[in-house]
Amino acid sequence: LDIVNVALNMYIQGVSPGLDFSNIDAIRATVEYCNQLPVHPRHPYVGDLVYTSFSGSHQDAIKKAFAARKEGDIWDMPYLPIDPKDLGRSYDSVIRVNSQSGKGGIAYLMETEHGVVMPRRLQVEFSGVVQKHTDTHGGEVSADDIWNLFAGSYLDIASPIRYREHHLFEHGEAQGIRLAVDIDGQPCVLTGEGNGPINAAVHAMQTAGFNFSVRSYEERSMVPMGEDGNARACAMVEVATKGGGDLYGIGIDSNIVTASIKALISGVNRLGAASRVAQAA
Known part of the structure; x- marks a missing residue:
């Protein structure tokens, strides 16, 4: 017995x-x-x-239930008949990711382990990145592995544009920007104007021959705090080229405007050659 x-x-x-x-x-x-x-x-x-779920549909259900649950509620979770904490366990192993997992588990780990709350379309896009990795390498991927894939896909791309700094200024009723970047390794300063910093930065990059538009924009505060104890912002920008597909760019910084500009540059870099048009002689 x-x-x-x-x-x-x-x-x-x-x-x-x-x-x-x-x-x-x-x-x-x-x-x-x-x-x-x-x-x-x-x-x-x-x-x-x-207490571990690898199945995509199970992970989606668990993620939604955790999001809806309030502190003190009676335990009523799909696929988890008992609260692991009642037995001295943590939630760390509840959702784990392998080739059978879906976007829900990946999004859950990104939110709980790294403080990044992804919109649905970004969840779908990034799950494809993780799926390709697990199909190629097999086995299970940890929360740290997922973060490394996220950083490599969205944060660490510095070609053809590498952000250096920016300065905002007022020009009549418009917002202006001087954007210092490296393009193909060459330093340059781009200038643009718009109805806000993001619009001005888009205009500045378009003047350099990067032909793209912004489809959607979201910004979120990241939890937990950064290692220095300061709150960080995560900006997520969906960019597209005419006749091309949509891709997300991500920027993370303690300053939301800087995070947004980094996200724009990330998106343009991910679009790659499709976003660039030949300059007139």
């Missing part, structure tokens, strides 16, 4: 078994030591993977 299994079956039905399982891993370690046998990863309540 598995006392742990029987007792916790009672517990999830609202009947207290009168036993303390608040550190279930210590109990498992004792059992493994005494029996000299490992506990199966999917053993009810105790196994390493018993």
Whole structure:
């Protein structure tokens, strides 16, 4: 008779078994030591993977339920009959990502581990990046692996444009910008005007021959704080070329305007050659 299994079956039905399982891993370690046998990863309540979901549809359901749940609510989660914290477990292993996972699990890890809340279209786009990686390399990807893929796809692209700095100024009723960048390794200063900093930056890059438009724009505060203790902003800009596809650019900075400009440059760099038109001689 598995006392742990029987007792916790009672517990999830609202009947207290009168036993303390608040550190279930210590109990498992004792059992493994005494029996000299490992506990199966999917053993009810105790196994390493018993609270883990790899399925995309399961992850979507769990993510939505966590988002809707308020502190103090009665535990009622899909695919999780018991709160792992009641047994001394964390939520870190609830959602893990492999080739079978969908956008929901990836978005959940990006939000809970790195503070990036992605809009739905960005979730779809980035899940394709992760899917390609898992199809190529196989196995499971950690939250840190996902962040590295995110940074490599959106944050670390510095060609053909590399951001250096910018200065804003007023020109009548318009907002002006002087944008210092490197284009193909050559330093230059672009100037543009618009009805705000973002519009002015778009105009400045268009004058340099980058032909694109902004389809959507979102900005979010990132939680947790940055390593220096300061809040950071994440800007997400969806850009497109005429007749071409849409792509997201991402910028992260302590200043929201700087984050937005970095996001524009990220998007243009990701569009690549499709965004650039020949300059008139």
